[in-house]
Amino acid sequence: MNPRVLVQLARQLGSLTLTLFLSSVVIFCAVLLTPGDPVSAFAGGTRPTPEMIAAIRAEHHLDDPVWLQYLHWAGGVFTGDLGTSYVYRTDVVDLIAPRVGITVLLVAYAVVLIAVFGVGSGIVAATRGRIADRAVLIATSIGMALPTFVVAILLIWIFARVLGWFPVYGAGEGFLDELYHLTLPAISLAVLYIAYLSRITRGAVVGQLHSEHVETARVRGIPRARIFRRHVFLNASPQILAVSGATVAGLFAVSAIAEQAFGIGGLGSLLTEAAARKDVPVVQVISLLLVVVFVVLNALADVAIAIIDPDSVKPRRTA
Amino acid sequence: MSVAQLAGGRVSTALRRAARRDPLVVAASIVMLGIAVMAVFGPVLAPYDPDALYVGPISGPPTLAHPFGTDDLGRDILSRVLVGAGPSVLGPIVVVTISSVLGAAIAIGAAWFGGAVDAVSSRLIEVLFAIPGLVLAVLAVAMFGKGLLAPAVALSIAYLPLVARLIRALARQELAKPYVAALRVQGVGGAAICFRHLVPALLPALFAQATVGFGYAMLDLAAISFLGLGAQPPASDWGVMIASGQPALLTGAPEQAVIPAAFVVITVLAVNILGARVTAWAEGGDR
Numbered sequence: 001m002n003p004r005v006l007v008q009l010a011r012q013l014g015s016l017t018l019t020l021f022l023s024s025v026v027i028f029c030a031v032l033l034t035p036g037d038p039v040s041a042f043a044g045g046t047r048p049t050p051e052m053i054a055a056i057r058a059e060h061h062l063d064d065p066v067w068l069q070y071l072h073w074a075g076g077v078f079t080g081d082l083g084t085s086y087v088y089r090t091d092v093v094d095l096i097a098p099r100v101g102i103t104v105l106l107v108a109y110a111v112v113l114i115a116v117f118g119v120g121s122g123i124v125a126a127t128r129g130r131i132a133d134r135a136v137l138i139a140t141s142i143g144m145a146l147p148t149f150v151v152a153i154l155l156i157w158i159f160a161r162v163l164g165w166f167p168v169y170g171a172g173e174g175f176l177d178e179l180y181h182l183t184l185p186a187i188s189l190a191v192l193y194i195a196y197l198s199r200i201t202r203g204a205v206v207g208q209l210h211s212e213h214v215e216t217a218r219v220r221g222i223p224r225a226r227i228f229r230r231h232v233f234l235n236a237s238p239q240i241l242a243v244s245g246a247t248v249a250g251l252f253a254v255s256a257i258a259e260q261a262f263g264i265g266g267l268g269s270l271l272t273e274a275a276a277r278k279d280v281p282v283v284q285v286i287s288l289l290l291v292v293v294f295v296v297l298n299a300l301a302d303v304a305i306a307i308i309d310p311d312s313v314k315p316r317r318t319a
Numbered sequence: 320m321s322v323a324q325l326a327g328g329r330v331s332t333a334l335r336r337a338a339r340r341d342p343l344v345v346a347a348s349i350v351m352l353g354i355a356v357m358a359v360f361g362p363v364l365a366p367y368d369p370d371a372l373y374v375g376p377i378s379g380p381p382t383l384a385h386p387f388g389t390d391d392l393g394r395d396i397l398s399r400v401l402v403g404a405g406p407s408v409l410g411p412i413v414v415v416t417i418s419s420v421l422g423a424a425i426a427i428g429a430a431w432f433g434g435a436v437d438a439v440s441s442r443l444i445e446v447l448f449a450i451p452g453l454v455l456a457v458l459a460v461a462m463f464g465k466g467l468l469a470p471a472v473a474l475s476i477a478y479l480p481l482v483a484r485l486i487r488a489l490a491r492q493e494l495a496k497p498y499v500a501a502l503r504v505q506g507v508g509g510a511a512i513c514f515r516h517l518v519p520a521l522l523p524a525l526f527a528q529a530t531v532g533f534g535y536a537m538l539d540l541a542a543i544s545f546l547g548l549g550a551q552p553p554a555s556d557w558g559v560m561i562a563s564g565q566p567a568l569l570t571g572a573p574e575q576a577v578i579p580a581a582f583v584v585i586t587v588l589a590v591n592i593l594g595a596r597v598t599a600w601a602e603g604g605d606r
Contacts, residue, residue, distance in 0.1 A: 015445075022446040027458070034462040145588035147538040149545040149561060150580045157568045157577065246448070253453040257542050261565065271454075272546045275461040283461040287454050294449045 005310050012302045020295045027287050028070050031280050038062060041086040041278075077288065083281040087274070092285045095270060103266035105178060106258065107251045109186035110193070114247070118194040119240065122201025126209065127228070136198060143195025148254050151188040152261035159184060185258040193247055200243055204236035211235075238305040245298030252290050347592040354586050357404035365398035369555045378572040388574040390560075391567055396578055399555035403579065406550060407557045408586075410471050411536035415529045417475035422482025423525055427517065429483075430490035431509070441487075444480040452477035452539055460548045467550050470543045478532050485528055486521055493520050523601035530594040534587045541583050557583050 031038065048056065057063050061072050076082050082092040125136035208214060209232060217227045256268030267286060274282035357364070367374045373393035374385075381388045387396035425444070429437040452474050459473035460466075493499070494517065502512050543549035544558025552559055557579040564575030 018442070019445050019449050022442070023449045026446060026450070030458055030462055141591065142588065144591055145534070145584050147542060147583070147587075149542055149558070150584055153561060153565055153568060153576045153580055156565070157573045160569050161571060161573075246451075249449075250451045250453070253451040253457075254542075256453070256457070256546060260546055271457055272548065275457045275548055276465065278461055278464065280461050283458055287450065287458055290451060290454050291449050294451075 005306050009303060009306055013299055016295045016299050016302075020291060023291045024074055024288055025070065027284050027291070028073055030284055030287075032066065034278075034280050038086075041280075073284075077292075082285045085274070085279050085282050087277045087279045087282075092282050095282060096267065096285065096289075099265060099267050099270050102178070102182075102264060103252065103255050103259070103268055106182050106185055106189070106264070106266065107248065107255055109179065109182050110189040110251055110255075111248060113186055113190040114193045114197055117190070118197030119201050121194070122198040123205055123233070125198065125202040126205035133202075136202070140195035140198045143191050143198075146191050146195075148188045148192070148257040149261060151191045152185070152258060155184045155188055156261065181262075182264075185262045185264060188261065189251060189254055189258050193251065197240070197243070197247070201236070201240055204239040205232060207239075208232040208236045234308060238309050241301045241304055241308075244301050245294055248297050249290055249294035252293055341596070343592050344596050347589040347596075350585060350589040351593065354404060354408060354582075354589070357401055358408040359405075361401040361404045365395075365401045367395040367398040369394065369398040369402040370553050371395075378567055378570065378575070380572070381574060387578050388572065390564065390575045391572075396560075396574060399560060400557070400579055400582055403555035403557050403560060404582070406467065406554070407537065407541065407583070410467055410540040411533045413471050414474045414478060414536040414540070415532045417472070418478035418482055418532065419525055419529045421475070422479045423486050423518075423521065425479070426483040426486035427490050427513065427521075429487050430494055431513065437487075440483070444483050447477065448480040450477065452535075453542065456539065456543055457546075457548065460543070465548050465551055467540065467544070467556075470540065470549055474536055474539055478536065481532065482525070482528055485524060489521055489524050490517060493517055523597075527594065527598040527601040530590060530597050534590040534594060537583065537587055537590070 061069055064072070073083060080093055082096070084090070085092055085095055088095060121136050121140070125133045214227060214231050217231050218224075252267070254268075255266065256272050258264070259266045259268040260272055267289075271283060271286045273279075274286070371394065374395050375382075375389035375393050377389070377393050378391050379385060379389040379393070385395050385397065387400065390396055390399070425440050429440040455477045456470035456473040459469040463469040499512060499516070502516065540549060541556075541558035541561070544556045545562045547562060550556035550559050552563060560579035561576045561583075564577075564579070567573070567575045568577075
């Protein structure tokens with residue numbers, strides 16, 4: 001890679017790190033803005049003695065200045081000490097760790113569906129004539145109005161009562177059984193994003209099809225499939241990748257809905273349950289994890305875009 | 320022929336012409352009109368008290384007396400859908416109003432003052448963009464408790480970056496136009512340029528963004544209620560109805576969840592169609 005690309009990448013990385021830092025401050029502030037005293041939350045229903053209050057305050061660093069509390073909390077991300085749940089009185093790590101796997105698997109399954117069907121249908125719409133374009137347009141219009149909870153109840157209705165091909169409850173045991181159980185939840189997560197990515201892909205591909213370099217390649221008699229691979233899709237891919245970070249971070253959040261509907265004990269259902277019981281420390285850590293996912297994926301997408309199209313990271317000319 | 324009939328005839332020809340040119344948009348407008356009537360007059364139109372138990376059989380199928388059937392507590396689903404329209408529509412309106420006003424104010428400030436104001440507000444907006452709306456809403460529930468208010472305020476903040484990004488770019492374009500410099504030379508004050516010229520020029524784009532945002536807000540708020548964190552039973556919010564109707568899917572009474580879900584989907588579909596049309600109009604007006 002040429003040095004200018006590396007400098008630009010470093011700047012983007014710095015910007016993302018700053019975003020990560022600032023959003024972690026915002027999330028940290030949640031506990032300060034929450035009405036009520038964390039001590040009474042930790043003490044539960046009991047009326048604590050002064051010694052108990054002092055012990056709780058010392059244990060959870062509540063007497064430290066706010067910036068030190070922040071450093072302790074944020075530093076915990078690296079040392080695996082993520083604070084203590086108000087409700088379970090256990091380490092947040094112990095609550096989260098066993099639930100991460102199933103949610104990651106669910107989101108990954110949905111991402112595969114979104115990539116295959118979203119990009120696929122977008123390309124079909126852009127290249128296979130007017131009728132295909134209209135059909136995909138109508139399908140994606142409907143898809144963009146189908147949120148996870150609606151797809152979930154439709155799938156449960158159809159597969160529980162009518163078809164019965166897929167299980168509609170629980171997460172299953174072992175990898176293949178888990179995949180089998182996660183099929184309907186993954187579809188329910190994917191539908192809206194398939195429609196969204198399909199629109200983005202279509203727009204990007206159509207933009208390339210009408211560009212001069214594709215015209216030139218066509219005139220030079222380069223085979224159509226080759227033009228499409230080398231000149232159209234490759235150049236359209238940065239636009240497609242650019243939306244991926246926000247999309248996948250969003251999927252982890254929306255996963256809560258699929259997990260609720262299909263009775264899966266993952267990160268999302270923990271998030272929902274923790275919010276319902278005002279367990280702020282748990283919600284904070286999961287929120288922070290999602291922001292980390294957002295930042296990391298955006299960084300990866302930036303790197304991928306820089307590799308595909310070094311021109312895109314050249315310093316902007318001053319107008 | 321009376322005047323009313325004449326006017327009616329003219330209106331219906333105009334409608335027919337519009338329907339031929341843009342049938343989807345006309346259909347979407349009619350749907351939205353219907354939803355608006357439901358939202359305002361729902362409690363009047365409802366044939367039964369939406370919270371009255373056992374006005375019909377438990378999980379009854381659709382009949383003449385109960386066109387949408389009855390739920391697991393024998394409540395009339397039609398009445399609950401009608402009364403639920405109000406909160407289900409009001410929530411998104413609150414969200415888009417707050418996010419549009421605040422987002423536009425921040426964006427115009429950033430474009431106007433530039434420099435440090437622009438840099439700080441842009442950074443702030445990047446940060447908000449990194450936290451998914453649903454997560455911010457759930458965080459708000461954890462802090463302030465269940466209910467629709469905290470998530471609605473949280474979503475208003477979460478949607479702010481989308482508005483601010485768009486309006487900031489457009490405001491910068493507008494301010495770079497020669498007429499703004501001409502106004503300044505003539506000694507027109509900053510506030511007058513802002514409110515008489517800049518804001519009116521931005522309104523179409525702002526309105527388009529608000530229409531699109533309404534659909535997202537409706538889905539997110541319904542999702543929050545579906546998760547049990549928003550409106551609380553026995554409220555007849557559509558999201559709550561979908562969640563509480565879910566178990567009946569397995570016992571052969573799909574109406575309880577599917578009907579409120581259909582109302583959410585139809586509303587969002589209509590809003591999205593109108594949003595695309597309004598966006599095209601706003602962009603066309605710029606050229």
